[in-house]
Amino acid sequence: MQLKGKVAIVTGGGSGIGRAIGVGLAGEGASVVVADIDSNSADAVAAELEELGSYALAATVDVSKSDQVDALVEAAVERFGRLDILINNAGRAARGFVSEMPDEAWDSVISVNLRGTFLCSRAALQHMIPQRSGRIINTASGLGIRGSPGGAVYGASKAAIINFTKSLAQEVARYGITVNAIAPGVTDTPLWRGFRSDADIVEALESGRVGAPEDFVPLVIFLCSEAGGIHCGIMVDRDIYVSRGER
Numbered sequence: 001m002q003l004k005g006k007v008a009i010v011t012g013g014g015s016g017i018g019r020a021i022g023v024g025l026a027g028e029g030a031s032v033v034v035a036d037i038d039s040n041s042a043d044a045v046a047a048e049l050e051e052l053g054s055y056a057l058a059a060t061v062d063v064s065k066s067d068q069v070d071a072l073v074e075a076a077v078e079r080f081g082r083l084d085i086l087i088n089n090a091g092r093a094a095r096g097f098v099s100e101m102p103d104e105a106w107d108s109v110i111s112v113n114l115r116g117t118f119l120c121s122r123a124a125l126q127h128m129i130p131q132r133s134g135r136i137i138n139t140a141s142g143l144g145i146r147g148s149p150g151g152a153v154y155g156a157s158k159a160a161i162i163n164f165t166k167s168l169a170q171e172v173a174r175y176g177i178t179v180n181a182i183a184p185g186v187t188d189t190p191l192w193r194g195f196r197s198d199a200d201i202v203e204a205l206e207s208g209r210v211g212a213p214e215d216f217v218p219l220v221i222f223l224c225s226e227a228g229g230i231h232c233g234i235m236v237d238r239d240i241y242v243s244r245g246e247r
């Protein structure tokens with residue numbers, strides 16, 4: 001129970017990697033706000049956490065909207081009295097060549113992945129800075145380091161998150177707040193499946209190169225713990241451990 005008494009917000013907590021992180025944090029004793037644009041999935045995961053014996057709150061939020069994000073953080077503090085951990089995990093993807101990409105596809109990915117990370121961090125810091133403690137973990141991607149044809153907007157959003165992480169870490173270290181990023185590789189979630197045919201999914205799973213949503217949970221728990229507090233601004237990249245595979 002390394003996180004007993006801590007309060008966490010997990011954006012995109014209703015599915016995939018966010019759900020797994022929420023379960024992991026709750027398992028260590030944290031109270032968890034499951035924040036998602038999809039209210040049904042937020043409700044379902046919050047109910048799952050409560051069934052496991054944790055305190056949980058479901059919140060419907062679009063992380064790209066500052067008024068909704070501010071309301072999310074206020075709701076978390078009102079319900080649990082403080083805010084210790086922010087997991088910026090909500091994300092979306094679009095694939096397409098730059099020469100053919102509509103404005104809307106570009107804007108929608110940047111606004112959720114990058115603007116959402118900024119807005120949630122800014123709102124959380126209003127409580128973490130006076131409290132003189134906090135943990136922010138941002139979700140980048142291997143594609144934010146390497147790039148890929150058709151992956152310019154997603155990769156650019158994740159590359160920006162990596163630099164945002166390192167800059168913000170330096171801004172807030174003096175307040176006892178750490179900011180780190182994880183870079184999952186290919187992970188079996190609805191987001192990943194949504195861009196593939198059934199045959200592609202079977203082939204990728206058989207290759208053994210596809211990760212599980214739970215893969216990063218131990219690391220996230222560590223970075224949120226007291227012991228993990230010496231790490232600030234690092235970026236942990238899963239893809240250095242696996243071959244390039246289908247990328």
Ligand SMILES: NC(=O)c1ccc[n+]([C@@H]2O[C@H](COP(=O)([O-])OP(=O)(O)OC[C@H]3O[C@@H](n4cnc5c(N)ncnc54)[C@H](O)[C@@H]3O)[C@@H](O)[C@H]2O)c1
Nearest residue numbers: 012015016017037062063089090091141184186187189191
């Ligand atoms: N699955 C992978 O292969 C992979 C690899 C690297 C990084 N990631 C990143 O991991 C994170 C989680 O992705 P996942 O694979 O678990 O996907 P997922 O689709 O299972 O979960 C994403 C969640 O984010 C929510 N969401 C989307 N837009 C939102 C918004 N505007 N406001 C609030 N919530 C919103 C969705 O409703 C969903 O519940 C994302 O940032 C993604 O880019 C995923």
